[in-house]
Amino acid sequence: MYRYSEFDEAFVRSRVAQFRAQVARRIDGSLTEDEFKPLRLMNGLYLQLHAYMLRVAIPYGTLNSAQMRQLAMIAERWDKGYGHFTTRQNIQFNWPALRDVPDMLDALADVGMHAIQTSGNTIRNVTADHFAGAAEDEVMDPRPVAELIRQWSTDHPEFQFLPRKFKVAVTGSPMDRAVTAAHDIGLRLVAKEGGIGAKVLVGGGLGRTPMIGKVLKSFVPLPDLLPYLEAVVAVYNLLGRRDNKYKARIKITVHETGIEEIRRLVEEEFAARKPLFKGADEGLLSEITAQFAAPAFDAEGPGDYETWRQADPVFRAFTDTNVAAHRHPDYAILTVSLKAHGATPGDATSEQMRVLAELAERYAHDELRISHEQNVILPHLPKRHLKAVHEALAAAGLATANVGLASDIIACPGMDYCALATARSIPVAQELATRFEAMKIEHEIGPLKIKISGCINACGHHHVGHIGILGLDRAGVESYQITLGGDGGPDAVIGERTGPGFAYDQIVPAIERILLAYLDLREGPGESFLDAYRRLGMAPFKAALYEDGEARADAA
Amino acid sequence: MPRPFSPKVLTANALLEGDVVYLAADGHWTRHHAEAELIEDEATAELRLLDAEARGHEVVGAYLADALRGPRGPEPVHFREAFRTRGPSNYRHGKQEHA
Numbered sequence: 001m002y003r004y005s006e007f008d009e010a011f012v013r014s015r016v017a018q019f020r021a022q023v024a025r026r027i028d029g030s031l032t033e034d035e036f037k038p039l040r041l042m043n044g045l046y047l048q049l050h051a052y053m054l055r056v057a058i059p060y061g062t063l064n065s066a067q068m069r070q071l072a073m074i075a076e077r078w079d080k081g082y083g084h085f086t087t088r089q090n091i092q093f094n095w096p097a098l099r100d101v102p103d104m105l106d107a108l109a110d111v112g113m114h115a116i117q118t119s120g121n122t123i124r125n126v127t128a129d130h131f132a133g134a135a136e137d138e139v140m141d142p143r144p145v146a147e148l149i150r151q152w153s154t155d156h157p158e159f160q161f162l163p164r165k166f167k168v169a170v171t172g173s174p175m176d177r178a179v180t181a182a183h184d185i186g187l188r189l190v191a192k193e194g195g196i197g198a199k200v201l202v203g204g205g206l207g208r209t210p211m212i213g214k215v216l217k218s219f220v221p222l223p224d225l226l227p228y229l230e231a232v233v234a235v236y237n238l239l240g241r242r243d244n245k246y247k248a249r250i251k252i253t254v255h256e257t258g259i260e261e262i263r264r265l266v267e268e269e270f271a272a273r274k275p276l277f278k279g280a281d282e283g284l285l286s287e288i289t290a291q292f293a294a295p296a297f298d299a300e301g302p303g304d305y306e307t308w309r310q311a312d313p314v315f316r317a318f319t320d321t322n323v324a325a326h327r328h329p330d331y332a333i334l335t336v337s338l339k340a341h342g343a344t345p346g347d348a349t350s351e352q353m354r355v356l357a358e359l360a361e362r363y364a365h366d367e368l369r370i371s372h373e374q375n376v377i378l379p380h381l382p383k384r385h386l387k388a389v390h391e392a393l394a395a396a397g398l399a400t401a402n403v404g405l406a407s408d409i410i411a412c413p414g415m416d417y418c419a420l421a422t423a424r425s426i427p428v429a430q431e432l433a434t435r436f437e438a439m440k441i442e443h444e445i446g447p448l449k450i451k452i453s454g455c456i457n458a459c460g461h462h463h464v465g466h467i468g469i470l471g472l473d474r475a476g477v478e479s480y481q482i483t484l485g486g487d488g489g490p491d492a493v494i495g496e497r498t499g500p501g502f503a504y505d506q507i508v509p510a511i512e513r514i515l516l517a518y519l520d521l522r523e524g525p526g527e528s529f530l531d532a533y534r535r536l537g538m539a540p541f542k543a544a545l546y547e548d549g550e551a552r553a554d555a556a
Numbered sequence: 557m558p559r560p561f562s563p564k565v566l567t568a569n570a571l572l573e574g575d576v577v578y579l580a581a582d583g584h585w586t587r588h589h590a591e592a593e594l595i596e597d598e599a600t601a602e603l604r605l606l607d608a609e610a611r612g613h614e615v616v617g618a619y620l621a622d623a624l625r626g627p628r629g630p631e632p633v634h635f636r637e638a639f640r641t642r643g644p645s646n647y648r649h650g651k652q653e654h655a
Contacts, residue, residue, distance in 0.1 A: 049636075050574070098573070473635075
């Protein structure tokens with residue numbers, strides 16, 4: 001994986017030193033909050049409901065064991081002994097004291113990490129497929145491209161004051177595990193005769209005006225990619241609205257300007273910019289690509305993996321749900337669920353982080369990933385080690401066999417932490433998962449993505465959940481709207497609202513009614529919830545939700 | 557007729573820890589909602605807000621929040637303010653940690 005160059009190291013250190021001085025000047029009264037706020041946001045420091053929050057980027061979701069151990073140390077030393085992994089492959093520390101933040105940033109710099117551009121109207125952390133470099137179905141590892149974009153976008157002088165924040169995701173697989181269609185720019189790497197390039201999607205995004213990204217160009221050869229991206233962001237920087245925060249994202253620019261006109265402007269801009277790059281970007285990409293070479297896969301074979309699977313039903317259930325196919329037949333991609341039933345989605349304690357680091361270092365080529373689905377992945381795990389890894393995970397409370405199932409819920413921090421939230425989302429996720437576990441129903445239900453956001457900004461991706469839940473404040477009471485049929489995959493779809501919302505104490509039974517209706521309606525266990533919804537439409541689910549439910553709906 | 561003024565407390569976050577604070581009647585910042593001054597007229601509310609904004613070296617993001625007179629002092633009206641008096645619901649962190 002990528003190692004910081006001397007330049008990266010010096011840059012990050014100088015930013016920490018700058019911020020240290022800025023914090024000192026804030027504390028001694030030389031800076032007002034109005035002056036300080038943009039400076040702290042540039043360094044990922046938010047003020048939330050109960051405390052500050054430091055958001056640290058995990059570029060393309062990749063960590064090594066030393067980095068994971070450092071996150072554990074930071075959580076323990078300066079926070080409350082845990083971290084929260086987010087839907088944008090960041091980790092958030094929820095309780096830092098202002099004075100300690102420069103030390104936390106220095107500790108991050110020690111392992112090649114930072115919180116730069118995790119806030120503000122800049123190009124944010126570049127996310128990627130969490131199975132990158134390991135997936136069987138991949139055209140190319142998307143991370144070299146993501147790292148190239150990280151380097152280009154970090155402190156890019158032209159793009160420090162964009163009309164609004166700007167999110168980029170890259171996938172190298174046709175399965176699109178990076179929700180590229182819901183990003184300002186989504187890149188899908190594709191192979192064509194003569195080489196690899198990117199299909200460029202633009203103007204996707206969730207939030208208050210959810211939109212699926214449109215294809216701006218179906219193939220941009222890799223050597224043209226960076227100047228092309230720069231052209232897109234430059235066009236947006238000029239056209240994007242600065243008069244209205246709610247209309248400032250590129251999705252609105254594309255919607256109001258029209259994709260053809262945007263395409264024309266981008267081509268014009270690209271023609272002017274391409275010569276200025278002089279191939280430096282191509283040289284850099286090949287240097288970066290070399291650093292992402294696949295590990296030397298061992299030739300020890302799968303060991304007794306199949307025998308263990310036959311002998312131990314708990315282990316079998318775990319591997320059935322949590323293991324995905326690796327490009328090497330004797331390897332597994334193991335997803336470690338941070339969704340133990342009743343726990344906070346995406347939270348890991350320092351102890352758990354250390355266990356994960358240890359397992360990665362000892363068994364899995366020292367690599368870890370964080371997924372936008374708020375789980376941790378060991379992308380290169382030899383099958384012969386799965387049993388030992390499972391045992392170690394179980395001892396750390398990390399062996400929940402629910403990946404891709406109903407309790408593998410995405411939830412934003414919601415009103416338990418976030419200052420923007422209009423309702424809580426974490427306890428809804430906790431109660432849903434606890435209920436599914438009590439009913440012993442989720443294996444019968446099969447693949448299902450439930451996603452919860454605590455406000456219209458949709459950090460919990462509710463629009464693309466098979467079942468989406470949106471928490472709102474309706475006349476001073478928490479109220480939850482349900483959407484059905486959303487999909488964050490390659491053919492992304494925005495879910496459709498069922499109707500009136502449900503009160504906090506009614507949302508779990510409401511979801512339960514939907515799931516029981518699905519079990520009644522499906523053609524068989526082979527028909528997933530999403531397939532059944534696509535076949536049947538909204539009507540039968542709506543009937544199950546609202547029938548004789550005059551008191552259930554709050555008429556929101 | 558102008559709308560009657562609904563009582564308020566003045567709240568903010570402490571600069572150093574970020575913890576929720578309330579303005580008490582004697583002008584000090586308290587961590588407890590019940591110890592806040594219940595402000596019952598608009599003119600005083602505006603004055604308190606101006607004062608708080610001038611104390612930006614102590615607190616951040618001061619605003620007025622609806623409150624009601626309760627037996628032990630002011631009580632929050634909105635659920636968001638109720639959460640701010642306690643902390644998150646998934647862990648006993650924040651104010652409830654020491655309650």
